[in-house]
Amino acid sequence: MSMELSAENEERLCVVTVQDRRIDAAVALEFKERVRQLTEVAQRAVLLDLSQVEFIDSSGLGAIVSTMKHLSPDRELVLSGLTPTVARVFKLTRMDSVFAVYPTREAAVDDLG
Amino acid sequence: MNRPAARLALCARMKAEAQQIRPTLARLLGGLSPLSLSAEDRDAVEIVLAEALNNIVEHAYGAARVACPVDIMCRHGERALDIRITDGGRPMPDDCPPPRTEPTPIPQENGFGWMLIHTLTDDVSYSRRRGKNHLAMRLPLGGQGAA
Numbered sequence: 001m002s003m004e005l006s007a008e009n010e011e012r013l014c015v016v017t018v019q020d021r022r023i024d025a026a027v028a029l030e031f032k033e034r035v036r037q038l039t040e041v042a043q044r045a046v047l048l049d050l051s052q053v054e055f056i057d058s059s060g061l062g063a064i065v066s067t068m069k070h071l072s073p074d075r076e077l078v079l080s081g082l083t084p085t086v087a088r089v090f091k092l093t094r095m096d097s098v099f100a101v102y103p104t105r106e107a108a109v110d111d112l113g
Numbered sequence: 114m115n116r117p118a119a120r121l122a123l124c125a126r127m128k129a130e131a132q133q134i135r136p137t138l139a140r141l142l143g144g145l146s147p148l149s150l151s152a153e154d155r156d157a158v159e160i161v162l163a164e165a166l167n168n169i170v171e172h173a174y175g176a177a178r179v180a181c182p183v184d185i186m187c188r189h190g191e192r193a194l195d196i197r198i199t200d201g202g203r204p205m206p207d208d209c210p211p212p213r214t215e216p217t218p219i220p221q222e223n224g225f226g227w228m229l230i231h232t233l234t235d236d237v238s239y240s241r242r243r244g245k246n247h248l249a250m251r252l253p254l255g256g257q258g259a260a
Contacts, residue, residue: 022135024134024135024163024167025131025134025163025167025170025171026131026132026134026135055159055163057160057163057164057167057226058164058167058223058224058225058226058228058229059167059226061225062221062222062223062225063222065220065221065222066222068220069220069222084152084156085156085159085160088153088156088160089160089225089229092216092228092229092232092233093216093225093228093229094216094217094218095218095220097218098218098219098220
């Protein structure tokens, strides 16, 4: 299984878009590695756009937390576009209070870009 | 002939391999479609099944050379879905599932799986019988209480 991810590096913000519908145990490791590669040149904030992701499991959530730790302390990881199921997993595990979550990518870019 | 939806029961079997989890979840959720579950209930079912199967593939089998079948049974009862999962992998440490832990806003990378299972289900029970793991969970449906 292979993950579809894309990144756009701008001066102040690196936007990583997950183009898969699931971040689960089958792809969590690959997700983590790919995001690390894509954000290597990121200077400041990294926005992870999850608007196409319909399902995330504990492995996917762990991979996002791991990415946040990897980027810190110099670069912050923020999220946008949580679909209902993904938002629920973040809420149930209280990880919604660990990340800055924007409703849309545009809102995040306006704020941070 | 349509059976009353309230008595729906279904079974699935998969090999204990990570790549089998997605198609198995899709089959099970497809099989539950006659129940016309709310989006919220459907999500809860998918999350709980996914986490239970992840644990089995990762911990009960882990590096085991032979991936034995995992059997999943779902039975719709009154305002709940009873889920039973049997596998032939290693027993759980101390013969019991990890205890319920309260979600905390501390970034961690592990431990979310059982947290989600305990939060979304009641009556989690585990037993080891005749060399097999038996996990049973009751998932309340149609209420806001579970969320």
